[in-house]
Amino acid sequence: MSEAAGLNMVEAITRGLGQLLEEDPDALLMGEDIGANGGVFRATAGLLERFGAERVIDTPLSEAGFVGAAIGMCLVGIHPVVEIQFDAFVYPAFEQLISQAGRFRWRTRGAYGLPLVVRIPYGGGTRAPELHSDSPETLFSHMPGLRVVVPSDPLSAGELLLAAARCGDPVIFLEPKRMYRRGRQALPTKFTPGDLDHAVVVRPGDDLTVVAYGAMLEVADGAAARLEQEGVSTRVLDLRCIYPLDRESLLGAAQETGRVLVVHEAARHCGVGAEIAALLQEEVADALLAPTLRVTGMDMPFPLSQNEDDALPSVERVLAAAHTMLEY
């Protein structure tokens, strides 16, 4: 890939992983088909050749086993970055993540954390088979001791990945696979670790805030562009951190724009949108000019490919919600 054209998200992740392995001799990668195959999405392409089979490790097909093993590796000074092949394939490792990884620091009274990153390509919009399009962020942000991070573009993917690896606690790093090859950015040869505590305003505005993350950021921004044409000054907030939420940015959005709309492709029930709506009405209800509406996926299995566009939030659905809020 010519550097002049910039890098897409999956190439940015490859670069970030390479930087991680170069800078941290204790770091290693493990997962299914990540070695010679370079991962099913090629996120680890070329890394086996550069770093060898002791640092880019193909595992047996056993998510609970190798996530559990990564926990044990942390005890002997290793900083594992684990790849889960597809979103729903993390469910077998759920017990290791929530009953073990997330509780480890608490079990040592704060003394020792697990420097573990679990990378998960997630989300819909790629016409994939069943159980290859899930958005499991709520599950992990509801359970204690895990950070949940979602990049939205190549630069944030590289920067947040580096930050996740240095955070000292387990991070569920959800990569919006629909964005893997969608657009290129000129990137630094070395990433500066990003900020795991803050959302980023990607479009300023005063009349309405649309909160989104991952692949939904593109949808949110598309809707914002249309609203701008209608004369509605629309702020777009890239949430990035699902746990912990950036309280200041969210309360600020409510206080400064009076309307906060949340977009996510995960199911609506008990989703991130519900949490944000509850936070706002608990803390800044007086500042709200309209109820916080949610544009989300549906409370059903993520549809097979012919119907996935019915479930995924679209620019039109976001616009309809925005108009409802503006006319409230």
Next chain:
Amino acid sequence: MLEGARTILGLPEPEMVATLGEWSRELALDLFTAMAQLRAFDERAVILQRQGRIGTYPTFYGEEAVQAASVRALRSGDWLFPTYRQTAVVTLRGCPPLVPLLMWRGHPGGWHDVMEYRVAPICVPVATNLPHAVGAAWGAQLRHLDLVSLAYGGDGATSAGDFHEACNLAAVVGAPVIFLINNNQWAISTPVNKQTKVRRIADKAAGYGMPGVRVDGFDVFACYQVVREAAARARAGEGPSLIEAIGYRLGPHGTADEPSLYRDQAAGLLWEPMEPLRRTQMALVAAGLASEIELDRIRDDTVAGLRNIGDAVEACAPVTIEEIATTVHRETPWGLLPDHLREPSWTPEAADGG
């Protein structure tokens, strides 16, 4: 039940005496003392539970030989991965017994220092600790550290998915790990024949491409030998081992359990002569390695050392929930800070109903 199991104490007496006679008195007494310490802890914990000073407690009466042997057969730098039934093994690594007793009182002081003792926190869901032991051993191998790891499980744990994934992964990567399965024949009320159709759990090892050995779980000397051999294999780069220590759960599952509901108490009595501390004491005396009086004194001393520990358990000041909230993450998220730990409507005055 014990067919094919390595044993020393189960040999005909002249042979047992001759075999044991080759052991150093120092090592034999050390193993006995470790068992006595575990027994004293276990008995004291049951007393404290009866007194209402600690909560429900999973007794390990009868498992002392396996536990003591496993700790003593390894080096202090080797990692141990216990479950809830091995909470006292950390005391054999130098941790004060007060610490695991606090665990059963529900006090956060019950979490020991995992790095100092190289003993992981206990895992409550059975078998979840097995992949951790694989990772520690495998990681040590990748980092060229000279250490092995050992994970404990019971017969019930061998039915869980994590057992399979851990054994398979360990064998594939050649991790220097020992799976020590204490087959006490009962998982709460489920007998081992309803747990698996395999008559010998050690046979499962073949399915993973690693050796499986059976040992008399009431024989501290045989257990010590098989763990030493497994550790030597692991250190030599020959990979993991599965050890099936055959015993019988002499006591209840825990202090809240009522075994008469589900098992024939008379059948259990047949195993009582195997009770490992008394059995070891008789063997040591028969082999001329120690006198009855001397061994009684060791037992008395370990019991005396814990006689008043209940007062210390009760004296530990409670920890505030605000402090606990700061132990979950390295950088405490805002929702766990004192101002946000409870709902916004809460004030300190509200605590008094104001």
